[in-house]
Amino acid sequence: MPDIGMMEMLVIGIVALIVVGPKDLPKMFRKLGQMTGRVRGMAKEFSNAMNEAADETGMTQMNRDLRAASKFTNPKSMAKDMMGDVMDDIDPSKFEEGSATRAVAEKKAAAQAATKERIAAMKAERAAEASDEPEEPAAPEFTADADAPEGPVKVIKPVDPGPAEIEPAAQTERS
Structure with missing residues (x-):
């Protein structure tokens, strides 16, 4: 118009x-x-x-198929879809009694249950720490000390060793 x-x-x-x-x-x-x-x-x-x-x-059906396939172009949603089945609870009763597959499934189920318990405990600890902490941290108190250096204090951060620094030590332990 x-x-x-x-x-x-x-x-x-x-x-x-x-x-x-x-x-x-x-x-x-x-x-x-x-x-x-x-x-x-x-x-x-x-x-x-x-x-x-x-x-x-058949163009309508092809259009539907292309729209359904387009959700796989987003790697994040594709990973969520694929990992959904993996992250579900493992049911060892699906496998035959005494089979190697059932033994592996039982181990994985136990490990998964332990992991869930650890995560729940860590969340509870964090919640407890968050409720126990004061809202603003107190400023550190310094006293005049004869051994204390004058001027600004230099903070030394720990250094993360790279793989090159770790590998020679690991090789010497093996030999």
Whole structure:
């Protein structure tokens, strides 16, 4: 639909009134409305025919499949979907009694239960620490000491050894 404001509509109405005349103006608007209705009906028929053709050729199904496949383009959602089954509880009763698979499943189930317990305990500890801590930490108190150095104090952070520093020590222990 063209972007026509009230002023433009008023100008068009006045010109139509002058050109067509007041007697034939309602007939012209009626014809214009009928023509607009026919054009809209033809457009709707065309759209329905195209949708039916797409259904017959399988394009609608292909569109659904592509939309379903598009969720795999997001690595984060794909990983969540894939890990959902892995993170579910392990049920050793699905496997035969005495089989190696059942033994592995029992070990994994026990480890998973222990991990869940540790996580719950860690969350409880963190919650307890958060409720016990004062809102603002107190400033450290310094006393004048004869052994204390004057001026700013340098803080030494521990250094994380890289893999190159660890490997030679590990090799000497093996040999």
